Amino acid sequence: MTLAIFDLDNTLLRGDSDHAWGEFLVGKGLVNSKVYRERNDYFYQQYQLGKLDVVAYQTFVLAEIKSRSPEEIFGLRAQFMAEVIEPMVLSQAEALVNHHRDQGHTLMIITATNDFITRPIATRFGIEHLIATEAELKDGLYTGNIVGTPSYQGGKIERLNDWLKTRDHSLAGAWFYSDSHNDLPLLKCVDNPVAVDPDDQLKQFATQQQWPIMSLR
């Protein structure tokens, strides 16, 4: 069955969910706003430059999840979904996802953002498969660490290959939609790469390669 793979942040969403989670915590007064915002913005800039230390970033994000009880973080996540993510959902992105669904494709989001934040977003889009950086759980509590390979840059390929092996799937005819040059490794692997509202580097590469470029905004 054909795979239709979507990057999440700035592709299906108008913005970055990981960064927005940090802003949400700042807005709720749950973290030291000055210190947290500076760090959050720093990591986001590093991501845009393609220089992000994803383990350091996720450790920073997950520290706030670790320090709270599951009751609290699940409540916060529900608020985050309603107040922040819902307005970031692009209606044209929903239409694109539905277009692939109607063709019977297997739908997947692949993202560097951690799975605690992105799982309900995948659900919101009705996308059944999610490959995300995995937050480690022990005895029902988040440890603040990540587990396995982060699904960032080349890590997306490694994680996808693991998934393909366990599901007896292949990349034949697969689509991958992304906005970021960080996703070039995976974009180069699929039969149908599509640049969505791309950053400058990706736009240049996609143009050279004559890949389709589209906007969902």
Place this chain on the structure above:
Amino acid sequence: MQTLKFLISPVVLLLLITGCDNAVTPESAPEPAAEPMVTTTPLPVYNFPSETLLGLWIETAQACYAEAELSYLEFDAKTQEFLDAPSQTRLRQLQSAWATAHQHYAACRIFQQPTTGDSEGLALFRNQLDSWPIMGGFLDAVPEYPDTGLINDGVIALSVATLIEQHQLTDSTEVTLGFHALEFLLWGADAKRSYTDFMPYASEMSPMGFDTNRENRRRLVLTDLVALLLQQTEQLQARWLPSGTLAEMQALTPQKQTRFMLQSLSGFLTQLRGSYFNENHQGDLFLIEESPFSHTTRDDLLASLVNFNLMQAALVSLLETQEVGNPSDITALQQAAHWLLTTVDTLPPLQEDTAADWYAVAADVNTQALAAIRAIAALNKAIGLP
């Protein structure tokens, strides 16, 4: 003797406080010295500030039902929009409204436990509103049998009364009412439902005077089921209004209020254990999919576990503050509750190619739920009620 008096009197006092029919009065109580079963650990009398917790419980329940009501009304509105002008886009919007409404219903499950003796009525209610698993072919066509089901049975006049009569007529899976009958109607057996299945047509009247056109009948069933759902959910919500059983709950002694809340947690877990993973005669676990047509089982279960966790945390906080119960039981309850919530959250949506992920945790889900039930039983005992 002095020590024994100290041991016995709190027990008697607790029995008097709770108004237990079997309370042993001081006059009829055997001499302490002759009572070998007397525990050597005193049962202290707790002055539970349970009214605060009950207040939180009631407030959360009312908020849960109020949010759910909005989702049911939205589902009703989307149903009307769809039936007024069927289209695939509107069908998709209606499916989405169903999923939201059902998740809200599931979120309130912790507040659907029996309070003061209304368990049979409540069970009947739940059975009509949210029965599963469902044999879809009893209600409507399935790919292998395109003419099967009540909707396609031209000799049965359809009405709310008929749907109620037919519900679980000879088997519990013959579901014609509630959320999952609606789910089957909206998705079909293979999730390939087309809006054209709900297009209005000129009536084809039977000799008995009712419409036999299957699309019209499907429209009628959809309309009737949504109307009934609204009525029944309103009745559920009314239990938490001052005119409902709420007043009875508030009139309970602090111990009984606490017990009610503990039993709500326990009842929820018992329901969870029996509903999703069943054990066959060989001891193998098999999975029962709650929402197999919409593939929203994970989201339904997760929604119910979020409020379960919220309420267990509030209750545990009260018990800890009052130093009631063995700390190891409190820890066991917390750990199991957290494990269930975070583990279900990490599961993929349940469908054919992800079932293995669910089976991988099936035994642990049952074990954790059982651990929590046992911890609750111990805590229930610790509050001093039989």
